[in-house]
Amino acid sequence: MTEELLETADEQDLRSGVRDMLAAECPWQSVLSFASGGGDAYDQKLWRTVATGMGLAGLLVPEAQGGAGAQWRAAAVVVEELGRAVAPVPYLSSAVVATTALGAVGEPELLGRLASGELTAALAVPYGLWSAPPLLSVSDGLANGAVRGVADALGAGLLLVPAEDGLYAVDGAAVRRTRVASLDETRPLCDLEFADAPARRVASLEAVPCALRSAATLVAAEQVGVASWCLDTTVAYLKERYQFGRPVGSFQALKHRLADLWVELTQARAVVAYAVADLSSGGDDASVAASLAKIVGSEVAVRAAEECVQMHGGIGFTWEHPAHLYLKRAKATAVAFGSPDRHRARLATLVDLPLEAS
Template identity: 55%
Template sequence: MTDLLYTDVEDELRSSVRSLLADRVSQPDVVDLKLWRTLAVDLGFAGLPVPESAGGAGASWRETAVVLEELGRTVAPVPFLGSAVLATAALLGTGDPLLDALAAGSRTATLAVPVSASGLLPSVALVDGALTGTVTSVVDAAAADVLLVPTADGLYAVEAADVTRTPVVSFDLTRPLSDIVLDGAPGRRVGDASLVADALTAAAALLASEQLGVAEWCLTTTVEYVKTRRQFARSIGSYQAVKHRLADLWVQVTQARAVARYAADCLATGNPDLPVAASLAQAFCSPVAVKAAEECVQLHGGIGFTWEHPAHWYLKRARANASSFGTATQHRARLATLVALPTP
């Protein structure tokens, strides 16, 4: 039977990450490469699922999911999703030396697919050993040293210095996007094109843990606020309508934790149920994170709608994540196929 409870190691890992982020993240804005170096190099969190033989920590994706929960709690502006999840998931098991560098934190990479991709390959062509094409809205590309570019022939590692990266306006400024233009860029083949689908499934499964972290922060912060905010000589948290809204949200966040933990465990253990677990995680956790962020803004009243309060960062992260690696609607449609639901 799958054990979804946090282990002692995972609890200690959470405590370490939370303590670091509490000291280093205040109002997120742009990518903090110093914080990323601390996480990736000093603490070794970039290589948690990578075997020790490949320079990693020899842990699993479950530990990576715990880190993502804490990054979600602070909407930390670091390229963890692109490098430690997408790129690492694509290279894991290939034996490519780039994986060693990613695990050590000496290099940073990302998968050159649109952040909204849910399985389709971008239109990049391989001509005479060089790559040509355009990929839009690539997550964490601005901070990457290497881009993993999928083609119909396979997955290629391309030095970021050999492509043109143009920043695009992102709804979530803590997770910048870039358009990539390849004009005869040299590439080194690292594996088959099937690696892309595996990486996107892993990203969908693990993004649920970050969404859980966002939702938990929003719920906890809002509960604390309504206990102290007084109106008509009583705390607003004592009103039945407010209690009901937060109680309903607590139930949803608790359910989201179970769903996200199951998806992370399936990824960590190679469970064949992973495609179902990943799509279920996005179909459920994505709307919960958005709901929690919206309730946080609304129940904080006037202050919740100001730039000075951090609630807007969480709403932006939740909304941006809701369209990353497939929307909840797309994943529900995929679930119907995966579990063979009858067509009405």
């Protein structure tokens, strides 16, 4: 099993290609400019490069529908690198979550448009929910109701909405969207209001838990990317920063903190790799592995981002340094698709742990 978790040569090439592209097309200065603007739903130029230029939007779409027919491991590599760059694109929401929900029943026309990057989609559930109860009522093909705090829905052309009798597809243009304040400006949230919006049933509600399980697993891969950037950047800075005539990184207390962080990140990477592999194989442990990955991914991302801010000293607390972008992404994704505490409670039920005696 250990060998199965190691990256293949193709996956290493994919990682290298995505990282090089992001270094050229998505430097932190452009991310900061996007976050400061506060207007666009996502970086459209970067999305065209990711989705069309590199063909990454269709990784999880079968070849028969115009996609690459790749495995979850390839998608996890892309998500991790996008997290490492805090790239403001709807890849996780559209190319992973929405595609998974549609792929369960095979919507060839919609999947083809998602694979090409022509269309982006979002699952209309609050960003912090792990389970998604029916949130709207649909009668005679018309959807009514409201969903609060949905990620990447502001610019989505298609919304997938859970209702009492299934999952419905709604044209984004038929929905009133109101942007709301969010901690992470690179992944905006919005409220959705449906008033007699035309809706078409595309799947049963069973598609939603599958999509959310994949979301929890892949967002953990994103968190590993966030943490790895924070660790690498902090180590590089402490080698260059001098105090009392010595590199700051030579101080034992800081070395110990970074060593502990490296161990935590290495463990998190292994846990996420196992969860992704289990997702790919359809193993019995997929739900357990997803919750475990979300727990460790969330905690290492927040820890790494906090250490990054603190160890950069005064500059780390300023708007001109990118550390705050990573801290915000880490904090926001920690509660996305279920907080660590919610997943711990879920994990306890999955492995049949007894309730603590009162």
